Amino acid sequence: MSEKNGQRRLLQGNEAIVEGALAAGCRFFAGYPITPASEIAEMMSLRLPALNGTFIQMEDEIAGMGAIIGASLAGVKSLTATSGPGFSLMQENLGFACAAEVPCVVVNVMRVGPSTGLSTSPAQGDVMQARWGTHGDHPVIVLAVSTVVDCFATTVQAFNLAEKYRVPVIVLSDEIVAHTRETVVLPDPADIMVIDRIHPGVPPEWYIPYEDNSRGVPAMAAMGSGYRHHVTGLIHDVRGFPTERPEEVDAFIRRLFRKITNGFAEIQITRSVMMEDAEIAVIAYGAVSRSALRAVRLARSRGIRAGLLQLITLFPFPRKAVEGVLRQCRRVLVPEMNMGQMIREVKRVNLATEIVRHNRVDGQFITPAEIYDHLLSM
Amino acid sequence: MMKEERYEMRFGGSGGQGIILAAVIFAEAAGIHEGFHVCQTQSYGPEARGGRSKAEIVISHEEIDYPKVIGMDLFLAMNQPALDAYFVDFKPAGILVADATFVDQVPTSRALVLPFTTIAREKLGNELVANIVALGAVGVVCGKVGLASLEKAVAHRVPAKFTELNIRALHAGAEAARQQDLSALPPFIDSDEEKEV
Numbered sequence: 114m115s116e117k118n119g120q121r122r123l124l125q126g127n128e129a130i131v132e133g134a135l136a137a138g139c140r141f142f143a144g145y146p147i148t149p150a151s152e153i154a155e156m157m158s159l160r161l162p163a164l165n166g167t168f169i170q171m172e173d174e175i176a177g178m179g180a181i182i183g184a185s186l187a188g189v190k191s192l193t194a195t196s197g198p199g200f201s202l203m204q205e206n207l208g209f210a211c212a213a214e215v216p217c218v219v220v221n222v223m224r225v226g227p228s229t230g231l232s233t234s235p236a237q238g239d240v241m242q243a244r245w246g247t248h249g250d251h252p253v254i255v256l257a258v259s260t261v262v263d264c265f266a267t268t269v270q271a272f273n274l275a276e277k278y279r280v281p282v283i284v285l286s287d288e289i290v291a292h293t294r295e296t297v298v299l300p301d302p303a304d305i306m307v308i309d310r311i312h313p314g315v316p317p318e319w320y321i322p323y324e325d326n327s328r329g330v331p332a333m334a335a336m337g338s339g340y341r342h343h344v345t346g347l348i349h350d351v352r353g354f355p356t357e358r359p360e361e362v363d364a365f366i367r368r369l370f371r372k373i374t375n376g377f378a379e380i381q382i383t384r385s386v387m388m389e390d391a392e393i394a395v396i397a398y399g400a401v402s403r404s405a406l407r408a409v410r411l412a413r414s415r416g417i418r419a420g421l422l423q424l425i426t427l428f429p430f431p432r433k434a435v436e437g438v439l440r441q442c443r444r445v446l447v448p449e450m451n452m453g454q455m456i457r458e459v460k461r462v463n464l465a466t467e468i469v470r471h472n473r474v475d476g477q478f479i480t481p482a483e484i485y486d487h488l489l490s491m
Numbered sequence: 492m493m494k495e496e497r498y499e500m501r502f503g504g505s506g507g508q509g510i511i512l513a514a515v516i517f518a519e520a521a522g523i524h525e526g527f528h529v530c531q532t533q534s535y536g537p538e539a540r541g542g543r544s545k546a547e548i549v550i551s552h553e554e555i556d557y558p559k560v561i562g563m564d565l566f567l568a569m570n571q572p573a574l575d576a577y578f579v580d581f582k583p584a585g586i587l588v589a590d591a592t593f594v595d596q597v598p599t600s601r602a603l604v605l606p607f608t609t610i611a612r613e614k615l616g617n618e619l620v621a622n623i624v625a626l627g628a629v630g631v632v633c634g635k636v637g638l639a640s641l642e643k644a645v646a647h648r649v650p651a652k653f654t655e656l657n658i659r660a661l662h663a664g665a666e667a668a669r670q671q672d673l674s675a676l677p678p679f680i681d682s683d684e685e686k687e688v
Contacts, residue, residue, distance in 0.1 A: 123519045123529065148537070232537050293558050294515060294531040296522035400558075407557040481557050 121298050126264045126290040127152035127194075129297065130220055131160060133268030134192045136305050139218070140166035141191040143180030145173050145199060148232045149288040150222035153194035174199035178206035178219070185210075185217045186344060188335025190272055194220035197239055198229060200246070207281055208247035209346045211369070214323075214331070216275035216282075216310055218268070223287040223399075225476045234476030235288035237399055237450040243283045244428045250366060252373040254282045254380060255428040257398040261295040267425060273308040274380060278372055279330050285427065287450070289400040289478055313340060322353045325364070329372030373429055381431035384423040387413060391420025393488060394442040396435065396459055398424040401448050401479050408484035419488060430458045439466040444491045446471055448479050467491075498635060499560045500548045502625075503577040504569030504590075506541050509622030513567075514546030516626060516644045517636065521550045524640035530558035545577055550635060565633050567625055568594060569607070584679035588632055588668075590625060600677050603632060605667050611660060620660035623649075627664025632673065638665055 124132070130153055134142075142157040158168045167184070171177040174195050181191035195203065200221045210217055223239050225231035239246075243255040254274050258264045264286065271282040313320045313332040322342035323331050334340030343353035348365055350356040356365075373380065387409055388394065397405040402423040412419035422438045424431060438445060439462060447456040448471040456470045471487050473479050500517070504510040511533050522529035527550040536542035547560045562582040568574035570593035578598055581587065587599050592608035605628055611621040623645065630641050642658055649657045 121523055123515070123522050123531075233535055289532065289558070292533055294518055294529070295555075295558075296527070296529045403556050403558060410556065478559060480559075481561070 119298065119301055121296055123294050124261050124297050125152060125292060125294050126258065126261050126286060127222070127292070128156055129261045129264035129299075130194070130258075130268045130284070130286070131156040132299055133265040134218065134272065135160060135164065136265070136299075136302060136307075137190065137269045137272035138307055138309070139190045139192045139272060140164060141181060141184035141189045142167070142193065143169040143171050143184070143191070144177040144193040144195060145171055147174075147196045147199050149224055149291045150194045150196045150199075150220065150286075152291070153220060153222075157192070174202040175206060178203040178210075181217045182206060182210050182213070182215045185215045186213075186336050188338065190216070190276070192218045192220065194222065196222050196224050197226040200239060200242065204242075204246040204248075208249060208251065210281040211247065211251040211253060212249075212346045212348070213344050214279040214333075214369075216279050216333075218271045218275055218282050218284060220268075220284045220286060222291045223285060225474075231476045233288065235400065235450060235478060236474070236476065237285075237287060237401065237454070238474075239285065240427060240449075240451065240454040243285055252280060252370050253428060254278070254280055254373070254426070255285060256282065256382070256425055257285045257427050258290050259399055259402045259423065260290070261293060261297050263425075264290065265297070265299055269305055269307070270382070273306065274376075276308050276310045277330070278376060278380075279310065279333060280373065285399065287400050317341065321351050323349060323351045323365075325351070325368055329368045329375060377429060377433075380426060380429060381433065382425040383431050383434040384425060385434075386421040386423070388420035388422060388438065388441070390418055391442055392418040393491065394420045394422060394438050394445045395484060395488070396422045396424065396438065396445055396447050396455070397449075398427060398455065399450075401450060404479050404481045405448060405484050407481035408488060411481060411485050412488055417488070424455070427455065432462050435459055435462050436464075439464050439468075442466060444469065446484065446487055446491065448472075448484050448487075450474065450479060496553070497549060497551045497555070497561075498564050498633070499562060500565045500567070500629070500633065501560050501563050501577055501580070502546045502548075502567040502569070503573030504544055504622075505573065506535060506544045508544065508569050509619070510544040510569065511535070511546045512648065513622040513626045514548055516623075516641065516648050517629065518548050519644035519647065520630075520636045520640040521548070524643055525636050527551065527635070528553060528555050530555045532558050543573055543576055545573070565629065567629055569621070569625065570594060571596065574598070586632055586676070588625065588629055590621065592621075601679065603628070603668065603671055603673070603676075605664075605671070607664065610663055610667060614663055615656065615660055617656060620657055623657045623660035624664035624667070627661040627666075628668035629664075630661075631665050631668035638662075
C-alpha cells in the first residue's frame with residue numbers, strides 16, 4: 114500500500130485504479146500502453162517492483178491478456194488495462210479465462226470507436242463488447258466507474274468478485290473518468306475488505322480441480338504448489354480434461370452461470386439518488402451519471418420529482434433495481450455516449466414505462482443541460 | 492435556483508505550452524493546500540506538440556457532480572487560436588486572462604492581457620516557464636488560492652532542479668497582475684435571469 118493513504122491527494126482516475134488494484138492485492142500487470150489507459154501501465158511499472166510484484170510490457174494486448182491468465186493460474190492476482198482496439202485483441206484469451214475460470218481484472222478505458230476511432234475522446238461504445246465480446250455462452254461481470262473515488266473502490270470490488278467467483282471482471286472506464294483529477298482521501302488498508310480465492314483443503318492426491326460445490330465455484334490450486342491439474346479452453350470434466358459427454362457439458366455450462374446467479378445480490382451494484390419519491394428517472398452509468406446527477410438536482414430545484422439510478426454493475430444486468438425504478442416512474446431517460454446499448458437492456462425489463470433514449474456519438478461529454486432539457490420535454 | 496459556490500476555470504493554449512501542467516498545479520494548490528473539492532479535466536489532440544490543448548478546473552466547497560466547465564469564471568488563453576476556440580462558455584461576469592505575446596484580439600473588455608511569454612523570456616531567461624508566469628497571475632486574479640499554496644504545488648509537480656526558476660516565474664506573474672487595477676475592469680450588468688446549467 115502507498116504510504117500516502119489517509120492523506121488528501123490529487124489523483125487521476127487511472128491512478129486510482131492502480132491504487133485500488135494494489136490495495137486488493139494485485140501483484141502482476143501485463144499489457145501494452147494505449148491512450149487513454151496508458152497511465153495505468155505507467156503507474157504499475159513504478160509501483161509493482163517496490164511491492165515485489167511483476168510488471169511486463171508485452172508485445173501486444175493478446176499477449177498481455179495471456180500473461181495475466183498465466184500469472185493468476187500461478188496464484189497471483191493480475192490486472193491488464195487497455196482501450197477499445199486492445200480490448201478487441203483480448204477477446205479470445207478473455208474467453209479462455211471464462212472457460213478455465215481464471216480470476217483476473219481487465220480495465221477498458223473507452224474511447225471513440227470503431228477501430229482506431231478518436232484516440233483521445235470519450236465514448237461508451239464498448240458496453241456490449243464487454244458483455245459479449247468473446248464467443249460462446251459465458252458469464253462475465255462488468256462494472257462501470259464514474260469518479261476517482263469510484264475508480265479505487267470499484268477496482269477493489271472487481272478483484273474481490275473475480276476471486277470469489279473465479280471469473281474475469283471487466284471494469285469499464287472512459288477517457289473522462291480516466292483523466293479527471295480529483296481530491297480524494299483513500300481509505301486505510303485495514304479498512305478495505307479483500308477477498309482471496311479459496312485454495313483446496315484436501316491433500317494434492319485428492320484434489321479434483323473442477324469439482325462442483327454449493328457455491329458452484331471450485332477451489333483453486335496455484336500452479337507449482339503441488340496440486341497437479343490440467344487447464345484447457347475445451348469444455349472439461351471435473352478433473353479438467355476435455356469431455357464431449359452431453360451430461361458433463363451441460364453440467365459445466367450450467368455451473369458457470371449458476372455461480373454468478375447465486376451471487377446476484379452482491380454482484381449487482383447500483384446507486385440510487387433522490388429516488389424515494391421520484392416520478393421521472395434517469396438511468397445512467399460511467400461519467401454520464403455525473404451529468405445526470407447534476408441534471409436531476411437541477412430538476413429538483415425546479416420542483417420536478419426526478420431521480421437517478423446509477424448502474425455500477427452493468428452485467429449481470431441489475432434487473433431488480435431497474436424493475437423498481439420502472440414500477441415507480443412514469444418515464445425513464447437513458448443517456449449514453451453511444452447509439453443506445455444499455456437502453457435495450459432496460460427495455461427488456463420493461464413494464465409499461467416509457468423509456469427514452471438520449472445518445473451522443475461525437476466524442477463529446479453529455480452535458481447536464483442536455484439531460485435536463487430532455488427530462489423537461491418528456 | 493441552484494445556489495452553490497462552483498468556481499470554474501479553463502486554460503487554453505497549444506500542445507507543449509504546459510497548459511495541463513499549469514492546471515494540475517492549480518488543482519493541487521486548491522485541493523490539497525486550500526481544502527477545496529476539485530475536479531481537473533483536460534482535452535487534447537493525438538499530437539505530442541502543437542494542436543490545441545485545453546484544461547479545466549472546477550473548485551467548490553461542496554462535492555462536485557459534473558466535472559467539466561459549464562460557464563467560465565476565469566479563462567486563461569495562452570494564444571489566439573485557443574482564445575477563439577474556447578471562449579464560447581465565458582460567463583458574462585467572468586474574467587479573461589490572456590498572454591499578450593500571442594493574443595492580439597480580445598473579445599471582452601473584462602480582460603487582463605499581460606505578456607507572459609515575453610516576461611518568461613526576458614525576465615527569467617526561459618520561455619518554457621510562461622505557463623507558470625501565467626499561473627501566478629491567475630492566482631492573483633481569481634483570489635481563491637494563496638501564492639504560498641501555489642508555491643507548494645509547483646515544488647511538488649516540477650523537477651527539483653527547476654523548482655527555483657518556476658517559483659520565480661510564479662512570483663513574476665503574480666507581480667505583473669498586482670500592478671493592474673482589477674477593480675477598474677468594467678462591471679458586468681447583472682440581471683435576474685441566471686444561467687444555470
